[in-house]
Amino acid sequence: MSGFFKSSIGRKVAMALSAFFLMFFLLQHFAINILSVFSETTFNEVSHFMGTNFLVQFVLQPVLIFGVVFHFVMGFVLEIKNKNARQIAYVKNNGAANSTWMSRNMIYSGLAILAFIVLHFIDFWFPEINTKYIQGDWTGMHDGIEGYRYFHELQEKFVNPIRVVAYVVAFIFLSLHLMHGFASAFQSVGGSTIRKKRLQSIGKAYSILIPLGFIFIALYHHFNH
Amino acid sequence: MNLTLKIWRQEDSKAKGRMVDYKVTEISEHMSFLEMMDVLNEQLVNKGEDPVAFDHDCREGICGMCSMYINGEAHGPDRGVTTCQLHMRMFKDGDTITIEPFRATAFPVIKDLVVDRSSFERIQQAGGYISVNTSGNTQDANSIPISKHAADEAMDAAMCIGCGACVASCKNSSAMLFVGAKVSQYALLPQGQVEAADRVRNMVAQMDLEGFGNCTNTGACEIECPKGISLENIARMNRELMKASV
Ligand code: HEM
Numbered sequence: 001m002s003g004f005f006k007s008s009i010g011r012k013v014a015m016a017l018s019a020f021f022l023m024f025f026l027l028q029h030f031a032i033n034i035l036s037v038f039s040e041t042t043f044n045e046v047s048h049f050m051g052t053n054f055l056v057q058f059v060l061q062p063v064l065i066f067g068v069v070f071h072f073v074m075g076f077v078l079e080i081k082n083k084n085a086r087q088i089a090y091v092k093n094n095g096a097a098n099s100t101w102m103s104r105n106m107i108y109s110g111l112a113i114l115a116f117i118v119l120h121f122i123d124f125w126f127p128e129i130n131t132k133y134i135q136g137d138w139t140g141m142h143d144g145i146e147g148y149r150y151f152h153e154l155q156e157k158f159v160n161p162i163r164v165v166a167y168v169v170a171f172i173f174l175s176l177h178l179m180h181g182f183a184s185a186f187q188s189v190g191g192s193t194i195r196k197k198r199l200q201s202i203g204k205a206y207s208i209l210i211p212l213g214f215i216f217i218a219l220y221h222h223f224n225h
Numbered sequence: 226m227n228l229t230l231k232i233w234r235q236e237d238s239k240a241k242g243r244m245v246d247y248k249v250t251e252i253s254e255h256m257s258f259l260e261m262m263d264v265l266n267e268q269l270v271n272k273g274e275d276p277v278a279f280d281h282d283c284r285e286g287i288c289g290m291c292s293m294y295i296n297g298e299a300h301g302p303d304r305g306v307t308t309c310q311l312h313m314r315m316f317k318d319g320d321t322i323t324i325e326p327f328r329a330t331a332f333p334v335i336k337d338l339v340v341d342r343s344s345f346e347r348i349q350q351a352g353g354y355i356s357v358n359t360s361g362n363t364q365d366a367n368s369i370p371i372s373k374h375a376a377d378e379a380m381d382a383a384m385c386i387g388c389g390a391c392v393a394s395c396k397n398s399s400a401m402l403f404v405g406a407k408v409s410q411y412a413l414l415p416q417g418q419v420e421a422a423d424r425v426r427n428m429v430a431q432m433d434l435e436g437f438g439n440c441t442n443t444g445a446c447e448i449e450c451p452k453g454i455s456l457e458n459i460a461r462m463n464r465e466l467m468k469a470s471v
């Protein structure tokens with residue numbers, strides 16, 4: 001089996017598996033975030049659970065970080081290998097005649113997502129690590145605020161219009177990435193989805209609705225605080 | 226019609242090539258693209274210049290030799306054809322046509338538009354066959370029942386003529402459509418299944434060794450393939466390799 005993952009096809013499958021994991025994570029992340037639109041209390045409670053649960057913090061979180069790092073490192077490795085497979089470029093190349101823009105620019109949409117992930121970590125993850133692991137405060141409370149702090153922290157972040165614009169742009173790139181990636185991942189693991197209309201439709205729906213949902217949440221909190 | 230051609234000229238495999246402009250006149254729209262190239266070459270020979278080297282053999286879409294990247298597409302703008310089957314009526318009077326060799330590190334240029342595709346041969350040699358003794362005592366193929374569906378799919382895969390348009394069109398220079406077709410044509414048939422695991426492992430290993438890129442499912446190969454080889458064959462190759470690896 002170790003030989004398999006060293007082969008080009010093995011790497012392609014590994015890339016797809018990490019992508020499946022990320023797409024599942026994204027769905028779960030969305031499900032929690034959308035709660036913030038409907039109920040401050042529920043959002044706070046779920047956030048507190050996720051932020052303090054042993055399994056989530058010490059098992060799922062490391063797996064997630066590994067998944068993200070693996071996906072983009074493998075993405076870069078394959079991109080370099082693929083660039084080397086054609087050292088002299090065509091003088092004239094009509095890529096649009098036979099493939100979508102999304103499929104030809106996965107590395108750029110991916111880079112935009114990576115830039116967003118860095119911003120997102122600075123915004124939410126680092127402060128969280130600081131509070132919990134450095135200051136040792138696992139209460140989920142803030143001085144002077146009644147109840148859990150999570151909802152207020154979220155609202156505060158989306159006051160700044162520059163951040164909101166950055167989030168919206170990032171989610172557009174995520175959508176473009178997934179528009180090719182969703183069906184591609186199934187094809188990579190040996191499915192014949194490129195032909196199967198239904199999976200393609202599910203892919204389209206996923207790649208538009210989930211990013212759109214995240215955009216909605218960001219805008220909602222920008223205009224309601 | 227009158228045309229301007231921008232053609233890649235390269236003395237030999239070591240030389241640094243460049244695009245050169247040529248004019249051709251009175252080209253009939255009924256000519257094939259290669260016949261148009263013949264007109265150009267006659268012109269060059271008459272002037273005492275070196276004719277443009279290009280590969281061709283059957284001139285009827287069978288041999289897969291006529292590799293040319295025309296206006297940014299393998300075998301030009303038409304679908305389901307090789308360069309020899311491409312008609313000049315696909316172009317307009319006064320057009321400028323860019324003609325380049327197929328580009329891939331695994332397809333080095335030999336001269337002008339001629340590339341070395343022996344990397345494909347080496348992949349075939351690594352497993353693209355069945356080991357049967359054909360010295361007179363082979364049994365009749367019809368004595369082994371094969372479903373119509375499997376036979377049709379195997380036949381579709383066997384349509385691949387090894388032209389390399391899939392590699393040339395792929396942004397990653399991936400050979401997976403070609404190898405997928407060669408793996409599939411045997412994997413679907415009982416005669417091929419005996420050696421299926423070794424075949425896919427060895428052919429993929431050779432493909433990787435030759436320096437082809439990695440498939441990212443853009444689907445450009447399927448669109449540009451003159452023989453309509455479908456992406457399904459790549460998916461089947463992936464499944465075959467997974468099966469062979471567990
Ligand atoms: C962290 C930054 C990211 C980078 C640099 C990146 C880069 C890439 C690259 C270069 C590919 C092309 C490889 C291929 O198509 O086989 C790819 C594929 C893919 N990516 Fe990403 N990506 C990133 C984040 C994400 C995220 C967050 C998701 C999902 C939530 C995702 C989902 C996918 C999917 C579904 C594929 C297709 C997999 C396949 O074809 O088998 N990516 N990524």
Ligand code: SF4
Pocket residue numbers: 289384385386387388389390391392402403406446449450451452453454
């Ligand atoms: S798969 Fe199609 S494009 Fe590729 S070598 Fe075979 S016939 Fe040519």
Ligand code: FES
Pocket residue numbers: 280281282283284285286287288289290291307308309310
């Ligand atoms: S010359 Fe044989 S396929 Fe074109």
